[in-house]
Amino acid sequence: AIAPYATVQAYLNVSAGKYDIYSFAVVVNGGTCKKDGRTDTNQLVSGTSAKTFIAVKPDGSFSATRNAVSDESGSKGTVQLKGVFNGIHLKGTATVHMHYPVFGDCRATGKFASKGVRIG
Helix, strand or coil: CCCCEEEEEEEEEEECCEEEEEEEEEEEEEEEEEECCEEEEEEEEEEEECCCCEEECCCCEEEEEEEEECCCCCCEEEEEEEEEEECCEEEEEEEEEEEECCCEEEEEEEEEEEECCCCC
């Protein structure tokens, strides 16, 4: 099995020296889903939040839990993001807990690290 890791897209709002994350999409591999007494492992668990506000502290750190939805109709849950922005580098941990109509109660935690800048 592959060690759990997260893919995170976070969109940062920058104004007058203040930063906040206003949107994110998270996918974590290695999740566990439970439904009707059955347990499935090594699942992808994902969550997105389009209109959110996660404050980034002056030292670049952030930590928050937000309600999220996923691509399966009727899915909902929470995503917890903890991490640090350092220039164009982003690293941290994502914990996703979603309730999917088909797959049941799914949880996954993974680490993420990325760098890059998108202008658009």
